[in-house]
Amino acid sequence: MPELPEVETLCRQLSASLPDLSIVELELRLAKILKPDPGLSADSIVGARFESVERHGKFLEMKLDRDLALLFHLRLAGQLVHRKGDVNLAAGGHPVPPFDAPLPHKSTHLIFSLSDGSRLFMTDIRQFGFCQITTWASAAEYISARSMGPDAAGPGLTLEALTKGLARRKQTRLKPLLLDQTFVAGLGNIYVDEALWLGRLHPLREAGSLTVDEVTSLLHSIQTVMSIAIDEGVAHVVNGRADPDRDFPKAHGRLGQPCPRCGTPIVRERVAGRSSYYCPNCQKAPASDR
């Protein structure tokens, strides 16, 4: 569930809390979570100091001195909490367990003890996330090899780039296309649904069927959803259900609830193997499906 906004929020917090601290000890509680590059090991990073934290799509890269780096992907349910005493200096990712829960949790797989007595916990109830121990150059190579598209919240996602991208993938439905990290980087199931709802586009529309106005609308919708989530708070969805006390997300996780725009009940349909929520009135199905 951690998508671009969750990782970006975490990145900003860790950028403030980690630099200049060094790693005193690393406790690995689930071996497969840690993936050291050949020639490196958990021991390699003991004593190394954090320099900076960066986001690449949904990847989080922590640059250390000695040319070392940690590359995290939180996948479905990964969470990072940097805590000193009872105080969270940074916390983000999947909201289960709650960020203020006692740590380590039974699903905490990795604990970094840092030079000021604080600790960084990686918790992941689904065990799909990972932390790679690598070098600056190998991290850059690894990221580059993903061939990620323009960042959904970055300046590279322009009308021109989006138009060209859609033209290259004319036959692909919008939902799987937007989930494809090589098309645009950072979106996941929740924010794709939100962007499509905001742009009044049905998830099964083919990329090549969009008018110029619709492409423009899609671009603005992606950018708007990203900035709302980053600036005003990420979507709170647990087990596929949107938090009933918040009005964001608008469509995702709101089966049967009235569309905030027109009042028509939101429907759920399986698209590309994923639950997709949309308004059947505002987001008209493609002609071929009617």
Add this chain to the structure above:
DNA sequence: AACTACTCCTGGAGGC
């Protein structure tokens, strides 16, 4: 090229 199915895994929800 584009699609589906399957894999990794756990926990929460709902049915009976």
Add this chain to the structure above:
DNA sequence: TGCCTCCAGGAGTAGT
């Protein structure tokens, strides 16, 4: 109450 099944989700891979 307790079993059972289903579902959530990112992304890689294999097969059609």
